[in-house]
Amino acid sequence: MYNAFFQTLKNTVDFSEEDIVVIKNHLTPKKLRKKQYLLQEGDVCKFVAFVEKGVLRSYSIDEKGIEHIIQFALEGWLIADLYSFLTMEPATYTIDAIEDCELVLISKSAHEELLKTLPKYESWIRLQITGAYIALQKRLTSIISLTLEERYESFISLYPHIVQRVPQHMIASYMGLSPETLSRVRKRITSRK
The missing domain is CATH 2.60.120.10 (Jelly Rolls)
Structure with missing residues (x-):
């Protein structure tokens, strides 16, 4: 244990x-x-x-x-x-x-x-x-100091295991965002790539 x-x-x-x-x-x-x-x-x-x-x-x-x-x-x-x-x-x-x-x-x-x-x-x-x-x-x-996109990218870079195991609405709460705003941020990041 x-x-x-x-x-x-x-x-x-x-x-x-x-x-x-x-x-x-x-x-x-x-x-x-x-x-x-x-x-x-x-x-x-x-x-x-x-x-x-x-x-x-x-x-x-x-x-x-x-x-x-x-x-x-x-x-x-x-x-x-x-x-x-x-x-x-x-x-x-x-x-x-x-x-x-x-x-x-x-x-x-x-x-x-x-x-x-x-x-x-x-x-x-x-x-x-x-x-x-x-x-x-x-x-x-x-x-x-960072944009929402930069903050999310930094978060997933620093904590990839959290992103894999925690629901997106909880990640949004951690970031101080609504789930809808986080969804838009993720879409903008995806469309840039």
């Missing part, structure tokens, strides 16, 4: 076998069925989830009932409402499964304990947060 998680750890930081045993004792496996919630807006996010198998999404719904997808998470990715996890305040986002999922959960208490006892875990977390911040900054730059 933890194969992808430990492979990701070992690919980023040089964890010893003893470190792996300590970390494993702090993990909780979880399975979700398609459309099942991992976290609902308003609840406190008490864990970070690593995706072993499947696809999750994080989103909010505005006052008009329109869904705004903030993040997708596929195999090898982490997902949480980080603000809620760190502050223990109610979550702003809902997280649910787009596909059946197998997850590895790190609870808030386990996370704090691992930060205290394993410096390599702290290094790994720092690298994960840094990577997430860089991805967020790239996304914001894309939104303010």
Whole structure:
């Protein structure tokens, strides 16, 4: 169950076998069925989830009932409402499964304990947060500086696996577009080629 998680750890930081045993004792496996919630807006996010198998999404719904997808998470990715996890305040986002999922959960208490006892875990977390911040900054730059066509082409170039596994209306939501607008963007790109 933890194969992808430990492979990701070992690919980023040089964890010893003893470190792996300590970390494993702090993990909780979880399975979700398609459309099942991992976290609902308003609840406190008490864990970070690593995706072993499947696809999750994080989103909010505005006052008009329109869904705004903030993040997708596929195999090898982490997902949480980080603000809620760190502050223990109610979550702003809902997280649910787009596909059946197998997850590895790190609870808030386990996370704090691992930060205290394993410096390599702290290094790994720092690298994960840094990577997430860089991805967020790239996304914001894309939104303010690229045309819709360029944004979509960049998205499919960076995340071809998401495009293959996630419905187009969800990709439209992630991009801040209506499904109809995304369809027109895709047609314009196709007609240019």
